Amino acid sequence: MPAIQSLTMVYDALNEDRTFSEGDPLTGKVTLALEKPTAIQSFFVKVKGDAQVRWTTRSGNHNHTHSARRRYFKLKHFFSEESATETVLPQGVHVYNFSFTLPSVSMPSSFRGTYGKIVYMLEAKLSRSWKVDKTVERVIVFHSKSFPNLQSLMLRQVAVKDKELGIFSSGKVHMEVTVDRTAYAPGETAMVVAKINNNSSSDMIPKVRLSQVIVYTASSSTKHENGTISKLVGHNIRPHSEEEVRWEVKIPTNMQPAIKNCEIISVDYYLKVYLDISFAFDPEVTFPVIIIPRNLASVGQPAVSGIGWGQQNSDFHAGAASAPFYPPSPNRYQGAQAYSVPPPTYPASFAGPPVANPGPWGDYAGTAPYGSPSSQPSPSHVPYPPPNPSTFPLQPSAPLAYPSAPATHTTPSAPPSYMSATNFLSQSDEPPPAYSLIFPSSTNEGSSEAK
Template sequence: MPAIKSLTVLYDALNEEGTFSEGDTIRGKVTLAVEKPTAVQSFFVKVKGDAQVRWTTRSGNHNHTHSARCRYFKLKHFLIAESANETVLPPGVHVYNFSFTIPSTSMPSSFKGTHGKILYMLEAKLSRSWKVDKTADKIIIFHSKSFPHLQSLMLKQVAVKDKELGIFSSGKVHMEVTVDRTAYAPGETAVVVAKINNNSSSDMTPKVRLSQAIVYTASGRTKHENSTVNKMAGQNIGAHSEKEVRWAVKIPTHQEPTIKNCDIISVEYFLKVYLDISFAFDPEVTFRVMIIPPSLASASRPAVSGPGWASHNSDFHPAAASAPHYHPSPHRYSGDQAYSVTPPSYPANPSSHAGPPAMNPAPMVWGFNPERSSYGSPFLHSSSSSVLHPPPNPQAFQPPAPAFSPHPSAPSAPPESHPAPSAPSYDPPPYMSATNFLSQSDEPPPAYSLIFPSSTNDESRETK
């Protein structure tokens, strides 16, 4: 009966895909089951990342092997330290925990091709004297995050091609092609639009092809491997006619990612749109596209604040766009986007109450509300108490004169006896900007006698 019954190594997944990237921590456990007391010389678990290529060429009667290898990292953790005195394990199941932090340096994604591979692996190894080593391993799927200028890869690509036809055909062909972006995750769809002006005497068929190009490098030699991932054809375009063709090019779910940060293996993708013309050189345009991990694709897209909001090209400040009191509306605003705002309710005398905190400095536009006013003014005029009116201008009002007192020496009424004048309702001209009157002070207006001195003293001087 063998002394070792089983040896397994497992790790805890960080996400649904079970993938790891630069800087992630791998945690797991190694389980060893022994049937009888076992003397162990050393017992450790390690994680490593390697790239290797190998292919053979024939020259005459001789075969030449070209190979290369790159090691990105190797980390080891001893579960039982190596020593001159062996450690005896009792029968039973022994569980050991481990933890590794992957280096944060740029490393390529996992890959497996015809002539090379990039492999990341966990391995547990048990060594005994005069016995064959017992090993167990577990492959790790590694997705690189080293894609510089990721946001720019989400912008569309445009290319134009003009070609004169000759010999068997005459005329000119004009083709303008647009691809919605550069980077895609496996399972996504590339949208390709081609506007074709066939001002020639030949018929032609528009076609699109997504291809993969792999280059293996070793000992100064290279090995190229090209394959077609997806291809589609459009309807025939007759002579002297125009047509717009649209394709939805599907990226396979398990497609290998783009690899540009490995010295011995590179993986690239190209999207070629061309016109198939009989007895002529096909005019074509080629776009470089990238396959990136799904986590990077979702993180690089602009966030959407709600079901009725547009993307990052909104006319609203990000802080204002996230305010909870904005709601979608069928009415349109600049940029063909829908917005609507319900004005808050304030008392008739805003200056006699403390104002709320300062409003967001982002520009705010009051949307048109047909139930309150027939005008699209920023401040709606209505008899409803919920309508926001413009602030009063202190210099535009004359407060009412106080009641005449027959005794000049009588003290004037305190300022609190004269309430602040209420603001009239009016619609300001469009060129006037809205004033943030909520930030005004809540102090009462000054006494009338301080602004306009009493004329009683003047009359008494004239009488004398």
């Protein structure tokens, strides 16, 4: 008859989604039922966070495996300390409570993809002499709250595009597109408005597409996974006419949060508005979209720690700028828990890596739309502190005026000016803005053991 009848574990939920974030308490209990007195060597519960990627490429007759792993933390709580002498537990049901405090440093949200995953795990383990270890595991869902100032992400985005048609068509197309904000929670709706002046000889169809771009990184190699989440099509616009098209782009309820604070996995989202014109290059504008957890979706949410904005080599002007801030992380917490590996370290200031010019990638194929996570910051990228919201009051009663001329990039010698709306003017055919400027990667390059 086996000595161990059952080993179970439960944890206490903090919200209806049963998610956790940086600095949250994690409590629960482990229940051990024994059929007879049992000698044990050690008994503990641990919580850990790990990211890993893995894929295989073929070169000639040889396969090459690319893999990388990051350990963010591991905490243990001992019910019975490891020792040379065994501890005998009596027959019956034994209940053990545990309590952890998750680290307050920036950590990526839970994620599972084709070539990698980010997993946060609770595990209880009972060890006995000459016996197989008895374990029980529970996956916890972690949603990072390391985002820029959410109030700045709730401002509208505006872009203007002018395109001269040639060869098979003649004339000019003017397109002005507005997106109501940048940050959305799963289940919310993005409002997109396009004002189109078709002063050409061609018909055209306006379209909008919400896309996801995932990049896996291992050493100097990357693996891209691109997908279209939704696509909406407007009605045909005749030559020499002007139309206003409105779309409501629904954010799926199962959308994973954006990830830019992980060295080996990034998850980005984009809204692309373009005009489908036969026998011509399609005019297009692209907006970054940041998917945030539902508990951060309120417009009035106070600022949370995250990666700051920096000036960027792009037609998209940066919003509110702030230097990076990372909360201090103690090496030990109250109670019996302790780090088994050093906590991750972060730079005091990082304005973001330089932006490469990968060329046109309207369908998100080929080169990544941002620099490598290991790229070094350019001296020309100067972070600025965010403005005080009270210094720049919004005027909801006043209509928003759209500039008719391209705006000039703010020089690094002075902080940029801020408006109640973020204007992206006269976009060229360059790629969309680099997410690495919004979420630069952590410098924690140390890999850890799996246990």
